[in-house]
Amino acid sequence: MKLSVNGTVHDLDIEPEMPLLWVLRDELDIKGPKFGCGIAACGACTVHVDGEPVRSCTLPIGDVEGEVTTIEAIGSADSLHAVQQAWIEEQVPQCGYCQSGQIMSAVALLREIPNPSDEDIDSALSGNLCRCGTYPAIRAAIRRAATKNIGA
Amino acid sequence: MSEQQHKPKKSRLGKIARRTFLIGTGAIAGGLAVGYYSYQRGFDNPLLSDLDRGESTFNPFVKIATDNTITIIVPRAEMGQGVTTTLAALVAEELDVALDAVTVEHGPASSAYLNQAMLIDAAPVPAFDDSFTAGGYRGAMEILSKFLAIQATGGSSSTVDAFEKMRFAGCAAREVLKQAAAEKFDVSPAALATNNGRVEDTASGRSATYGELAARAATMSPPANMQLRTRSQWKLLGKSQPRTDIRQKVTGAPIFGIDVDLPDMVYATVKMNPHLGGRVNSIDASQAADMKGVIKVVPIESQTGNGFAVIADNSWRAFQAAEAVTVDWGPAPYPAETAQITGQLRETLETGDRFSLREAGDPDTAFSNSAPDQVLEAEYEVPFLAHATMEPMNATARFKDGKLDIWSPNQSPTIIRSVCASVANLDPDQVHVHTTFLGGGFGRRSEVDFSIYAVKLAMETGGRPVKVTWTREEDITHDTYRPAALARYQALLNDQGMPTALRATVASPSIIPSLIGRTYPSLPAGGPDKTLIEGAYDQPYAIDNYRIDAAKAEIAVPVGFWRSVGNSFNAFMQESFLDEIAASTGKDPLALRLELSKSWPVATRVLEKVAQMAHWGETLPNGRAQGIAFTLSFGTWVAQIVQVREIDGSIKIEKVWCVADPGEVLDPAIFKAQMVSGIIFGLSSAIGQEITFSEGMVEQSNFHDFDAMRMNQCPAIEVEILENSPHMGGAGEPGTPPSIPALANAIFALNAKRIRHLPLSREVDFA
Numbered sequence: 001m002k003l004s005v006n007g008t009v010h011d012l013d014i015e016p017e018m019p020l021l022w023v024l025r026d027e028l029d030i031k032g033p034k035f036g037c038g039i040a041a042c043g044a045c046t047v048h049v050d051g052e053p054v055r056s057c058t059l060p061i062g063d064v065e066g067e068v069t070t071i072e073a074i075g076s077a078d079s080l081h082a083v084q085q086a087w088i089e090e091q092v093p094q095c096g097y098c099q100s101g102q103i104m105s106a107v108a109l110l111r112e113i114p115n116p117s118d119e120d121i122d123s124a125l126s127g128n129l130c131r132c133g134t135y136p137a138i139r140a141a142i143r144r145a146a147t148k149n150i151g152a
Numbered sequence: 153m154s155e156q157q158h159k160p161k162k163s164r165l166g167k168i169a170r171r172t173f174l175i176g177t178g179a180i181a182g183g184l185a186v187g188y189y190s191y192q193r194g195f196d197n198p199l200l201s202d203l204d205r206g207e208s209t210f211n212p213f214v215k216i217a218t219d220n221t222i223t224i225i226v227p228r229a230e231m232g233q234g235v236t237t238t239l240a241a242l243v244a245e246e247l248d249v250a251l252d253a254v255t256v257e258h259g260p261a262s263s264a265y266l267n268q269a270m271l272i273d274a275a276p277v278p279a280f281d282d283s284f285t286a287g288g289y290r291g292a293m294e295i296l297s298k299f300l301a302i303q304a305t306g307g308s309s310s311t312v313d314a315f316e317k318m319r320f321a322g323c324a325a326r327e328v329l330k331q332a333a334a335e336k337f338d339v340s341p342a343a344l345a346t347n348n349g350r351v352e353d354t355a356s357g358r359s360a361t362y363g364e365l366a367a368r369a370a371t372m373s374p375p376a377n378m379q380l381r382t383r384s385q386w387k388l389l390g391k392s393q394p395r396t397d398i399r400q401k402v403t404g405a406p407i408f409g410i411d412v413d414l415p416d417m418v419y420a421t422v423k424m425n426p427h428l429g430g431r432v433n434s435i436d437a438s439q440a441a442d443m444k445g446v447i448k449v450v451p452i453e454s455q456t457g458n459g460f461a462v463i464a465d466n467s468w469r470a471f472q473a474a475e476a477v478t479v480d481w482g483p484a485p486y487p488a489e490t491a492q493i494t495g496q497l498r499e500t501l502e503t504g505d506r507f508s509l510r511e512a513g514d515p516d517t518a519f520s521n522s523a524p525d526q527v528l529e530a531e532y533e534v535p536f537l538a539h540a541t542m543e544p545m546n547a548t549a550r551f552k553d554g555k556l557d558i559w560s561p562n563q564s565p566t567i568i569r570s571v572c573a574s575v576a577n578l579d580p581d582q583v584h585v586h587t588t589f590l591g592g593g594f595g596r597r598s599e600v601d602f603s604i605y606a607v608k609l610a611m612e613t614g615g616r617p618v619k620v621t622w623t624r625e626e627d628i629t630h631d632t633y634r635p636a637a638l639a640r641y642q643a644l645l646n647d648q649g650m651p652t653a654l655r656a657t658v659a660s661p662s663i664i665p666s667l668i669g670r671t672y673p674s675l676p677a678g679g680p681d682k683t684l685i686e687g688a689y690d691q692p693y694a695i696d697n698y699r700i701d702a703a704k705a706e707i708a709v710p711v712g713f714w715r716s717v718g719n720s721f722n723a724f725m726q727e728s729f730l731d732e733i734a735a736s737t738g739k740d741p742l743a744l745r746l747e748l749s750k751s752w753p754v755a756t757r758v759l760e761k762v763a764q765m766a767h768w769g770e771t772l773p774n775g776r777a778q779g780i781a782f783t784l785s786f787g788t789w790v791a792q793i794v795q796v797r798e799i800d801g802s803i804k805i806e807k808v809w810c811v812a813d814p815g816e817v818l819d820p821a822i823f824k825a826q827m828v829s830g831i832i833f834g835l836s837s838a839i840g841q842e843i844t845f846s847e848g849m850v851e852q853s854n855f856h857d858f859d860a861m862r863m864n865q866c867p868a869i870e871v872e873i874l875e876n877s878p879h880m881g882g883a884g885e886p887g888t889p890p891s892i893p894a895l896a897n898a899i900f901a902l903n904a905k906r907i908r909h910l911p912l913s914r915e916v917d918f919a
Contacts, residue, residue, distance in 0.1 A: 095231050135866040
């Protein structure tokens with residue numbers, strides 16, 4: 001089975017029902033997507049498949065059709081993604097565990113809606129749980145990144 | 153900010169033995185310990201045994217390498233509260249280095265990193281009590297803390313504990329670096345300045361990096377009369393700093409326990425008896441043993457639970473195989489149904505033994521002299537709660553060549569070392585605890601269960617490291633829960649509507665014996681447990697006749713520290729009851745609290761300030777209302793107002809205003825973020841969380857039935873800081889307690905519905 005992750009194609013001998021999350025974490029050592037619930041209820045495992053946000057903890061690898069992008073590949077070491085940069089400027093993370101998923105959801109939102117309303121943010125991010133309560137900071141960071149979007 | 157606000161704050165760590173920690177524990181790589189200043193023998197510097205080539209250490213908090221890599225040890229668990237920033241800044245401030253120029257490490261488990269402030273705050277006296285007697289209790293706890301020498305993160309104590317200790321660590325290193333430079337340049341140390349990782353001789357223009365001086369400096373003793381910098385000299389402290397861990401946390405770096413990846417590692421999961429504390433009658437693992445990737449199914453018997461683990465070559469395969477194991481579980485040692493547990497709480501409330509920790513006047517006589525119809529009475533009830541950290545419980549262990557390594561996202565490294573040594577039948581010196589970043593803690597990670605299970609499995613893998621990841625279901629159903637509680641409050645009011653007598657009894661399982669039973673089962677754990685009534689008995693309210701009784705319920709559900717501990721429910725109960733007192737005579741709830749706390753200006757100022765921010769008392773548009781509450785917890789005085797709005801029969805939490813006075817704030821942005829965090833954590837519990845039992849098992853299992861506040865439910869939150877309190881208080885927990893009653897009181901103000909039973913969602917819907 002072939003799986004393309006962050007631009008690299010992997011040839012894998014894995015049962016097709018294994019969720020993408022565990023292929024990434026345990027087979028490919030890509031640890032950015034986190035395990036939170038296993039039932040697509042918390043968003044910590046969010047990655048992109050062909051640019052669309054998906055919960056990798058419930059997506060069987062056999063059903064993955066397209067390029068998988070994880071947080072490791074949205075920016076580069078020299079140049080972080082605008083959303084990551086906004087996250088730093090707003091000092092969003094506390095424990096940080098949910099933030100890969102939050103950022104992946106935010107990146108997808110801003111690609112779809114460059115200048116989202118509060119309702120757009122609510123609807124795109126409410127699937128991403130944060131137990132530290134960084135929501136107000138996330139909201140501010142998305143607005144900040146959106147401002148740059150428009151300015152660009 | 154005025155000067156008056158910035159009088160030096162007294163730490164309750166009155167006289168920490170500075171020299172005990174900081175003097176003479178320096179050395180260079182190779183283990184040459186010289187210059188020991190034997191003022192008082194302290195704990196050995198644990199960094200000595202593990203220095204890399206070229207590294208020197210000055211004390212347990214500072215290492216400097218010849219290439220000028222400066223490492224600050226922050227021996228507290230980073231779980232979002234910002235210790236890797238604020239505690240590092242304490243050292244960096246005195247050492248004259250930029251925060252982005254240092255490496256921050258947690259360091260090894262060691263008694264040198266004991267947390268005294270946490271135990272001092274556990275003394276059974278209110279934080280506002282500065283009497284001789286209260287000081288005696290705190291002094292006794294200080295002595296005990298040094299005897300126990302527990303390294304732990306909890307009780308909102310990290311900054312309070314580190315405030316002097318870690319500044320002295322930076323100062324002591326700086327002074328010996330200056331001495332080494334003085335020797336090199338043949339000048340007096342007093343002629344030298346430090347700046348950005350260099351010692352400079354401004355007169356001659358010569359300078360040397362810390363790295364160049366470190367090896368020599370580490371052999372020198374710092375002067376006896378070191379002076380810490382004053383607040384006016386601070387460059388970092390008192391100002392918001394960029395978090396040192398931020399880049400890792402926006403790039404998905406593998407920093408958490410669950411991300412540990414070691415050569416030749418195997419993956420495991422546990423499934424422990426869901427009848428918590430019950431035995432295992434039989435296990436049939438024949439089907440699981442044949443499943444793809446399964447290496448071994450291992451029964452587990454332990455002081456924290458009984459069950460089994462599956463070891464496999466992939467975490468998910470271990471999860472799948474664990475589902476295929478058939479087990480005959482023994483019953484739990486507590487009543488099987490929530491209704492029966494509540495019944496036992498009620499029986500304890502009516503007839504159980506009681507203790508109290510503070511009495512004013514003679515409340516019993518006051519009540520017995522009153523007619524029953526004069527007594528205002530109400531009962532409050534709260535459920536068990538899970539912690540539900542975002543990162544499920546996990547740990548990794550490797551037992552190889554007589555050495556046990558444990559990588560554990562934990563809040564109590566020295567306890568884990570001693571407990572796991574005994575589990576593995578090893579000497580504590582053979583056990584090395586590596587504390588990773590924590591994907592949330594909230595008290596759950598002060599437990600030992602997840603580390604014990606990893607250690608037991610590491611004994612079964614022939615030297616291969618094993619990472620044990622719990623499923624979310626295992627995590628929610630095998631927590632050490634915030635205790636359920638039931639309380640009855642009574643008050644007598646005078647003609648002005650003020651309480652002249654207030655008494656209450658709180659019935660709840662006791663946390664301390666539950667925790668000790670899991671950690672050190674052979675130790676006795678009797679006596680009063682102040683967590684049953686903290687947040688009630690210890691509040692700055694003057695009522696002539698006052699007493700809160702605690703009645704320990706003998707219910708064997710595992711209970712533990714949950715963010716703000718007893719304050720999380722006692723604040724709800726007492727602050728709701730004060731609101732009922734106010735409502736019974738139509739008094740303003742703010743005015744009532746201001747009157748009761750008028751002897752404590754720190755309290756009245758936070759109340760007045762929050763009222764001003766929220767425009768308390770002004771007419772709100774239809775369908776909106778505000779509620780207020782106050783709690784002094786972990787040394788920090790916090791008042792909050794919650795504003796709610798009714799939309800189509802549902803309640804939307806629109807806004808929260810918060811004023812907190814912790815005496816002194818070292819990083820305003822991080823402190824405010826902790827208040828916001830504590831508020832959302834408290835509101836999350838109030839709007840829907842409860843753990844219930846059926847057939848002896850927890851009924852909730854994942855975020856679909858144990859959820860927390862989401863982005864779309866999150867109110868706007870405004871936080872202001874005051875610094876009037878004479879003592880430094882904590883940040884991680886004090887935001888939580890008042891949020892819950894402030895919301896309940898707002899709902900009462902909105903629709904006259906008094907909800908005395910959490911979660912509030914039992915009686916109202918939240919948008």
